[in-house]
Amino acid sequence: MSCIEQLKxxxxxxxxxxxxxxxxxxxxxxxxxYVDPGYKIFKDYYIIGAPPVAMGVRGKEMLFxxxxxxxxxxxxxxxxxxxxxxLRENEKGKIKRSLKKGPKERTEPAPSSYDEIWRR
Amino acid sequence: MTECKKALLAMGCPEVPVQTSIAIYLSHKLEAAGYDVTIAGTDAAVKLLKVADPDGYYVKKTADLDQLIADIVEKKVDFDLCFAFMHNDAGMTYGATFSAISRAKLYAVVFGRNAEAMAEEIEYPAEKIIAKAVHNPNPLKNKIDKVIL
Incomplete structure (x- = not known):
């Protein structure tokens, strides 16, 4: 049994x-x-779920x-x-990782002129 | 010496009778094929197995389902094959979790009265083994026999 059931x-x-x-x-x-299945909360509970797994914040309360x-x-x-x-830090980390990945995902070089943009 | 391939049978709620029977059958079949088999489930599901196989002839390794998920996430253990048993929404959700956290090839063993409708809702990568089986395990056994191991 997870410790969650002993919390208020x-x-x-x-x-x-x-x-x-x-x-x-x-x-x-x-x-x-949104977190991945297996995201750990309260020391020993690993979230079970079908992606996307939503977690909410309402005032001081976390909904899950x-x-x-x-x-x-x-x-x-x-x-x-x-x-x-x-949760908020995890989200910031995801944004940073996606920003770092950004340029690598480009498969073709950036256009060097307006003519080239039209040709594409 | 090559390491034995590992298979996981992840059981859901044991309220549908065919699950225990098929878990024992599948464990036997996988061991005969050379797999090191672990069967995970709730406390009740594991007790049903152990009472049915008191000498551990077919059921050698068991695990608590939630603890096993923790161990996979923490990379303490993983498997080559995972058969996730599902006959309700919670079972489908556990299947999705295994699909996300484990590198194992996933088989979704879908059974119960609404097996076909439930199987249509599986959106994660899995080979589906579907049978409308509740009390009689043979329809599901026959489908499992068609899976090449």
Whole structure:
């Protein structure tokens, strides 16, 4: 059993589908972040989910999905500034990585003149 | 000496009877094909296996499903093949997780009353083994027998 169940949490959706839980988080959060399945929160819980896995921030509360094989998906909320800051930092890291990748993804050289742009 | 290839059977909720039977059958088949097999599941799903095979003749290694996911994410373990059992939305979600975190070739073993409809919703890369099986394991067994190992 994950330590999450010992923390002070609120349940916003119970025994629902993962898709409905994701939509709830997207519609009811002030900030929404997307993480990969396996993203670790609260020391020992690894998020189970079908990408994109949404995580929300609402005030001091982090909203996330919690999946149990026999009970379906739950949307939980736990107050944690530490985890919210980690989510924001994770997002900044993703933006930095995508900016670094940017120029490498270009497959052809940049046009050197307007004529060349027209020819393309 | 070459290392034995590793296979994972990831079970879902054990409420549909064919799952335990097919997990034991598949474990036997994979071991005969030379795989080192680990069967992961909830506490109840693993207990069902162990009671059915008290001497561990077919079920040699078991693991807690969530702990195994943690170990794969932390790169302590991984597999060559993964058979993810699914008959409900949670099972599909666990399958998507294995698809994302593991390098294993994924087989989605979809069963239960709504097997066909559920299988259509699988959007991640996986070879689908689909049978509308609830109590009778043979339709699913026959599909598994067609998978080349």
């Amino acid at each position: 949490y609120k349940l916003y959706l119970e025994r629902t589908s993962f898709k409905e839980a994701r939509e709830y988080i997207e519609k009811n959060s002030e900030e929404v972040y 999905t919690y999946v149990k094989p026999c009970h379906g998906t739950f949307v939980m909320g736990i107050d944690s500034e530490e985890e919210i800051n980690r």
